[in-house]
Amino acid sequence: MRIPFPFIPPLLALCALSGCGDSPETLFAKAQEDFSAEDYKAARSQLIAALDEQPGNHRMLILLARTQLQLGDPDGAENVLGRLDRAGAKGPEVQRIRARVALMRKAPDKALALMGNDDTLEALRIRADAYLALGDDGKAKAAFERGMAKGDDPDLAGAYARFALAQNDLVLADRIRQRLQRMAPNSFETQVLAGDIAAARGQVDKAIAAYRAVVAAFPDRVEPLLALANQLDAKGQVDEAAKQVDAAAKLDPDNAEAEDLKYQLLAEKGEWEKIRVGLQGREADLDPSSGLGMRYGEALLRLGFSEQARMLFKRATLLLPGNPYSRMMLGEAQLACGDPDDAWATLRPLAMSPLARPEMLVAAEKAARASGAPEADGLRERLDPARLKALGALLARGDTAVMRQDWAAVLDVYGRMLGDGSDPEVLKRMALGSSGLGRTAQAIGYADRALALAPDSPDFQFLAGHVRLQGGQDLATARRLLESAAAGDPGNPVIASDLRKAKAATG
Known part of the structure; x- marks a missing residue:
């Protein structure tokens, strides 16, 4: 049989990917380059291959531990710490790795204790993160500020910008981003922050452009794909948003955020049967108050399974009594089940609010009319197109x-x-x-x-x-x-x- 292309045995193919035949020093140099380029999976492969030849190399082990941390794997990092202990490695750099593992293990007090008098930029970042975990924003900000005054560290600057975003201090977040742009213009965090800050400011087009740039630069990252999908959805480009979600799901099939967004977009498109078929096998495990649970409940309601939908939304409102969507859906399900009095009792408090959206007013007017409530005419008046337009502009x-x-x-x-x-x-x-x-x-x-x-x-x-x-x-x-x-x-x-x-x- 003629093979129309050069045959590469599987073992040789694997060696080609992992760098078999390269010296440990060459592999380590490649790993450092991959780490700097934020390709942590490639760095890990190179380091594992290098350590096969030099299992006690302190520098390689330290970089492997840092790589595991960047990959969000505290177990892997802790395993490497054990190897560092057996190799006799000590010093502040190893302590900082231990502290970062402690933070990932939700032990901020231990992380602070491990830092001792260490005043390096990385130690200040660890202290800031530990204080945040302890709820002391004042000390966290002081540690961030000390680090920013002490020198340039992209990791610390990125964490400080995230802190500012969480505090809704968009001016500070953008000021830090501009400094980060000078430090590390091509880093993932620098680029994605531009999109996140624009999104927080409601600058949808600017956020979309920023996230598209991040997706192009980091095609293997799920986060910018989902961020881009959310902004496209906000602009009403639901089909384009769905494409980004599909791409994210291919990269990470188990990503919960991608799944939630997939079903949210299906609901926006009214594809209720797809939602029902996709989730019905998981009904027993679905939290009715979760996004997936409520999408499934609405799909059942729209497809005529009113009693089942009522049961789900009743449970959802018990779990989230202040959620207006679950209460509106419960009212609609009660009305569909032939209980207009219960439906009006559920919807009335929401409909009487001056913040009631048109869809709420429509549902409430139907329930009020069916139950004979005198408020029905008033709700009909509030649905006058001119009034709705004025209300919509004010709410926007x-x-x-x-x-x-x-x-x-x-x-x-x-x-x-x-x-x-x-x-x-x-x-x-x-x-x-x-x-x-x-x-x-x-x-x-x-x-x-x-x-x-x-x-x-x-x-x-x-x-x-x-x-x-x-x-x-x-x-x-x-x-x-x-x-x-x-x-x-x-x-x-x-x-x-x-x-x-x-x-x-x-x-």
Whole structure:
């Protein structure tokens, strides 16, 4: 049989990929180049091959441990630390690797202890991350600032920019990004930060352009593909967003974010049967309050499985009582099941809010009409196209103001909707706007009024605790409120972060 191309035996092919035949020194040099180029998988392969020849080489082992950390593998890094111990390696560099493993193991106190008096840039980055894990933003920021003053370190600068983004300090985040651009213009973090900051500012087109550039430069990374998909979705380019999600899923078939976004886009396109078929085999394991669970519930509702949908959304509202989407879906399912009175009771509180979106008003008007509620005519009037257009413009302005942290505009927009102050969602936005402008007493007043209207809501418990914590007032009460919010919504990372800060502030 004629072979139309040169035959390469499998073993030789493997050697060609891993560098068989190269000296350990050549392999190590290649690994250093791969590490600098952020190709950590290639670096690991080169290092493993080099260490086969020189198993006790300290420099190779240290770079392998750092590579494992960059790949998010604390087990692998810890294994290498054991080899370093057996090889007799000591010193601050090994301690810093131990500290980074401790951080990944959620042991920030241990990481701080391991740093001792180490004042290098990497040690300052580790300290900052440890203080963040402990909820002490003040000490974290001080460590970041000391590091930035001490010298240029792309890892520290990137982490500080992420801290600033998490704090919604977009001016600081962009200032750090500009410095990072001078340090490492081609690094992944430098390039993706440009997109993240633009996205945080609501600059969709600019974010899309930035993420496209990152995808082109780093085609094997999942994160920019998903970030690009989210921005394309925000612009209404659902099919193009779906292409990016498909590409991400090919790179990482088990990526939960890619799966969530896939089904979100299918829902936006109304492809309910695809959602039902894709998720029905996992129904027993789906959390009804998760994104996937609620997409599945809506698919069942749209396909006529009303009773099953009602059961799922009833469970979802018990788990997330403040979620308007799950309550709207529950109301629609109740109406589809022939229970207009229950549907109106579910939808009425949401529909009476001045923030009610058109889809909520449509569902509520149907329920009110079917149950004979006198509010039906008023809801029909609110669905007048001219009124909806004016409301939509005002809500869009409010959403943009919140996203851009234009707190004066937030107070202006939602102050127009405040009325008698009986809507907790409007009060929530007034509290956030007041807090953003440093008007802590006013923010606490709005937050407490919102909490009085929904005392069992983790969302409003968090709000009342958050504005106190932000303003540095009544910290004992802030901690108590945040503890209640965390108990009611234990998986919420934002609540957990504020609770750590409150505990650090109150001792």
